[in-house]
Structure formats: structure tokens, C-alpha cells
Amino acid sequence: MNTILQTWGLTKTYGTVKVLDSVTMTVPKGSIYGFVGKNGSGKTTLMRIVAGLVFPSGGEFGLYGQTRKAGIPAMRKRMGAVIETPAIFSNMTARDNLKAQCHIIGCDGSRIDGVLKTVNLSNTGGKHARNFSLGMKQRLGIAMTLIGEPDFLMLDEPTNGLDPEGIVEIRELILGLNKERGVTVLISSHILPELSKLATHYGFIDRGRLLKEVEANELDYHHDGKLEGYFMDLIRVKIQ
Amino acid sequence: MKNLIRADFFRLFKDKIFYLLIAIAILLPIVANGLFYFGYDIMVEQSPDAEALEKVLKFIKAFPMSMYAFEITNSAGLLAVVAIALYVGKEYMSGTIRNKIIAGYSRMAVYASNLIVSSLSALMIVTVFIVFMLAIGIPLQGWGAEETLTVCLRQYAAGFLITLASAAVANMIAMLSRGIIASLFINLGVVFGLAGIVSIVTMLWDVNTMPTVASFFMKAVYMGQLTFLSTDFSVEFFLTTLASTVVVVCIISAIGSAVFKRLDLD
Numbered sequence: 001m002n003t004i005l006q007t008w009g010l011t012k013t014y015g016t017v018k019v020l021d022s023v024t025m026t027v028p029k030g031s032i033y034g035f036v037g038k039n040g041s042g043k044t045t046l047m048r049i050v051a052g053l054v055f056p057s058g059g060e061f062g063l064y065g066q067t068r069k070a071g072i073p074a075m076r077k078r079m080g081a082v083i084e085t086p087a088i089f090s091n092m093t094a095r096d097n098l099k100a101q102c103h104i105i106g107c108d109g110s111r112i113d114g115v116l117k118t119v120n121l122s123n124t125g126g127k128h129a130r131n132f133s134l135g136m137k138q139r140l141g142i143a144m145t146l147i148g149e150p151d152f153l154m155l156d157e158p159t160n161g162l163d164p165e166g167i168v169e170i171r172e173l174i175l176g177l178n179k180e181r182g183v184t185v186l187i188s189s190h191i192l193p194e195l196s197k198l199a200t201h202y203g204f205i206d207r208g209r210l211l212k213e214v215e216a217n218e219l220d221y222h223h224d225g226k227l228e229g230y231f232m233d234l235i236r237v238k239i240q
Numbered sequence: 241m242k243n244l245i246r247a248d249f250f251r252l253f254k255d256k257i258f259y260l261l262i263a264i265a266i267l268l269p270i271v272a273n274g275l276f277y278f279g280y281d282i283m284v285e286q287s288p289d290a291e292a293l294e295k296v297l298k299f300i301k302a303f304p305m306s307m308y309a310f311e312i313t314n315s316a317g318l319l320a321v322v323a324i325a326l327y328v329g330k331e332y333m334s335g336t337i338r339n340k341i342i343a344g345y346s347r348m349a350v351y352a353s354n355l356i357v358s359s360l361s362a363l364m365i366v367t368v369f370i371v372f373m374l375a376i377g378i379p380l381q382g383w384g385a386e387e388t389l390t391v392c393l394r395q396y397a398a399g400f401l402i403t404l405a406s407a408a409v410a411n412m413i414a415m416l417s418r419g420i421i422a423s424l425f426i427n428l429g430v431v432f433g434l435a436g437i438v439s440i441v442t443m444l445w446d447v448n449t450m451p452t453v454a455s456f457f458m459k460a461v462y463m464g465q466l467t468f469l470s471t472d473f474s475v476e477f478f479l480t481t482l483a484s485t486v487v488v489v490c491i492i493s494a495i496g497s498a499v500f501k502r503l504d505l506d
């Protein structure tokens with residue numbers, strides 16, 4: 001199985017508004033898939049559908065090759081997701097947050113120290129998450145997903161609002177997870193130069209429609225790696 | 241499912257608001273008993289018809305246990321509803337409900353786990369309230385006439401049942417309102433709204449002479465049960481409470497989980 005996530009004609013409508021319009025995309029195993037699109041283009045909605053938070057209006061998707069609705073929840077146990085804001089308990093410490101997540105997924109607490117070290121939150125002690133910086137909260141959100149040892153991560157705008165140092169930390173974390181542990185990552189970001197430092201594959205989405213999927217090396221060869229220009233060209237072609 | 245319940249209890253016992261509500265459940269009996277015990281003489285002294293008031297208070301003092309039974313869910317039940325509204329609402333606020341879905345749990349399991357933990361936390365608050373009410377009340381006001389014991393125990397049991405019914409309603413509202421503020425306001429609105437409706441209906445009509453369906457509905461409405469708890473000591477009332485609690489919990493949870501199953505989450 002070379003594909004982690006695949007969608008076929010995935011559609012979501014809210015009333016008469018089509019937020020996702022027949023999206024067919026493929027996230028290859030071991031890739032860092034950069035999901036590029038403007039605000040409101042449907043990136044988060046697609047991630048929410050895959051995470052089971054929102055139900056599609058049409059089309060279907062497969063996780064690890066599993067396409068049956070009944071079988072997908074079991075597959076979700078192998079993935080992790082941080083969608084929009086990190087899902088953490090602000091009244092708990094980083095360690096207690098991970099303990100709570102351990103209870104949910106049914107793991108013992110032996111991985112907690114390792115995960116805290118991975119996301120560089122080992123020395124936060126008794127500090128509650130509400131007092132964390134944005135970058136620390138983001139890293140804790142990722143840590144919550146890592147405790148289950150996922151092989152697929154969905155990160156929605158993980159560097160949004162972070163300072164340059166925070167952005168570098170998240171980038172190194174993602175690259176480390178991908179290279180050292182073989183974790184496949186689907187990542188959406190507005191910061192295109194930053195995304196180009198990570199992604200091995202891209203999917204460009206606009207107004208709910210997937211415009212194109214390309215590999216990073218293909219983009220480098222034809223467009224000198226200029227992600228922004230390529231995306232704007234795609235939109236221009238679509239309008240014409 | 242076992243893991244989910246364990247995780248929910250872990251979260252509950254880490255929540256300061258839960259302990260605050262437990263503290264209020266301890267404080268209320270202290271204040272209520274203190275006011276009643278120390279205010280007794282003052283009330284008699286200042287009453288325009290001191291003789292009549294003294295008779296009433298003596299009567300009340302002869303049955304302190306049964307009097308306490310009235311207060312159980314009226315105050316502690318409200319605390320329990322607040323606890324559930326905040327407990328479930330916080331999960332939406334923090335977004336942590338997403339962690340359960342992404343971890344592969346079915347919507348039904350998430351709903352059921354919250355219902356179980358909400359119900360047990362509500363019972364904990366009510367139990368603390370009763371224990372302190374009795375622990376402080378009995379030394380101050382005595383145990384009461386022996387024949388009232390069975391009645392009182394039955395009323396307490398009815399109080400627990402009502403708590404379970406109100407927990408099911410509060411949990412459903414909190415799960416479907418998808419936010420802490422909405423959860424709290426809608427829950428309190430429903431509690432006071434129903435209390436108001438029941439008060440108006442009981443003022444205008446005799447519930448016992450109503451058609452069976454209307455009478456049953458009035459008694460099945462959980463805040464309605466609170467009103468009847470303080471006036472109806474019959475075995476029939478207890479059995480109606482038992483039956484209506486089962487009906488309320490089953491119907492409300494079935495509706496709640498069915499809607500939650502189809503709900504898009506943020």
C-alpha cells in the first residue's frame with residue numbers, strides 16, 4: 001500500500017454553498033503533502049472530513065486503503081491531527097494533557113517523557129497549558145497526537161501566528177518525524193516559502209476545487225521552486 | 241469505552257470548577273442549617289403571629305429529615321446541572337472532543353461516556369449535599385419522628401432518580417449546543433423555564449385531576465418532579481418518578497445520541 005489517504009469526488013455543502021467540490025486527491029505514504037489554498041478554499045473542511053468531525057455531502061475517501069465507512073474509525077487510531085487550534089486542556093500541565101490522551105487511546109504513560117522530549121516541552125514542570133506561548137501550545141497539540149505513535153499526521157496551519165523561532169521548531173519537528181520515523185504528513189499552510197522547505201508533494205486547492213497535484217521536484221524543475229507564482233498561475237488559468 | 245470513561249474521570253478530577261461546586265454543596269447545608277437553627281428564636285420573636293409561627297416551626301422541627309428531603313435536588317440538582325454544562329461545554333471550548341473522534345471512537349461511545357461521567361458527577365454533588373445536610377442537621381435539629389425514616393429514604397431515592405433524569409437532559413443540551421457559554425445558558429434557561437411552566441400549571445390546575453397523559457408529563461418533567469417531591473410522599477409518586485426517570489433518560493439519550501451522531505463538529 002503506497003497511499004495513506006485517497007479521496008474520490010469528495011464534496012461538502014453547507015446549505016447552497018459548496019465548500020468542497022468533488023475533490024480527488026492522493027497522499028502518498030512517506031510524503032509531506034503541502035496543501036495550498038487561500039482562506040476558505042476548503043483545506044480545513046477536507047481535514048475535518050478525514051478526521052471524522054464533519055460528514056461529507058458526497059464522494060468518499062480511503063485511509064490506509066480502507067474505504068468502508070465502518071472500517072475507517074479503526075484506521076483513525078493510526079493517525080493524528082491538529083486542526084485549526086491545538087486540542088489541549090488549558091487547566092492541565094503538558095504531562096497531564098498527555099496522561100489524559102493516554103487514557104483516551106489506552107496506552108500506558110511510558111511514552112510521555114519521550115514525547116515531551118521530542119516536542120521540547122520536558123522542562124515545563126507544573127506550568128498549566130493556558131500559560132504556554134502559542135508555539136508551546138502548538139507543540140503540545142502535536143505531542144497529543146504523537147503519544148499514539150501515528151504514522152499519518154494532519155496539521156492545519158501549524159505555524160500560524162508563530163514567531164520565526166517557533167516556525168523553525170515546528171519545521172524541524174515535522175522533518176524529524178518524517179525522516180526518522182517515516183510519518184506521512186498532510187500539512188496546510190499560508191506561509192508558502194516555509195511550506196516549500198518541507199513538502200515533497202503539493203495539492204493546490206481553490207474555492208473547493210483541487211486545481212492540481214504535483215511533486216516538489218517537478219515544481220523545482222519547471223518553476224524554480226516558486227510556490228507562490230505557481231499557485232497564482234494555476235488560479236489565473238482556471239479563471240481564463 | 242472503558243478508556244474513554246477513565247479519561248473523562250481524569251479530566252473531571254482535574255477540574256477546579258468541579259471542586260468549587262462540591263464546596264458549594266458543602267457550604268449550602270451549613271448556611272441552611274445555621275439560618276434555620278439560629279434564626280428560629282428571631283423568627284418567633286419578630287413574627288406578628290408568634291404563636292402560630294411557633295406551632296409551624298415546632299411541627300417542622302419534629303420532622304427535620306423529611307424537610308431536608310425537599311431541599312435535596314432543588315439546590316444540589318441545580319449545582320449538578322451547572323457542573324455538567326461546564327464539564328461538557330469545556331470539551332468543546334478546548335476542542336478536546338476532537339481527540340476522541342480522531343482516536344477512532346464512535347460518536348455513540350463519546351456521547352455515552354459523557355452521559356455516564358456527567359450522571360455520576362451529578363450524583364456525587366447531590367450525595368455530598370445530603371451527607372452534609374444530615375451530618376449538620378441531625379445534631380442541630382434531631383433525627384425526627386421514627387415513622388418518617390422510610391418516607392425520607394424514599395424521597396432521597398426519588399431525589400437521586402430526578403438527578404439522573406436532569407443529568408441526561410443537561411448532558412444532551414451540552415453535547416448538542418457545542419460550546420461552553422451556549423451549554424450553560426441553555427441549560428439554566430431550560431431549568432428555570434421548566435420550573436416556571438410547572439409553577440404556573442400547578443397554580444392554575446390540579447395536576448392530579450389532569451388527564452393521565454398530561455399528569456404524567458408534568459411529573460416526568462424533571463423540574464416538575466422537584467415540585468412534587470416536596471408535596472407528594474406516596475409510594476405511587478416514587479414509582480412514577482422511577483418510571484419517568486427511566487423514560488426520560490432513555491428517550492433523551494436516544495434523541496441526543498442520534499442527533500450528535502449526525503452533527504458536524506468544529
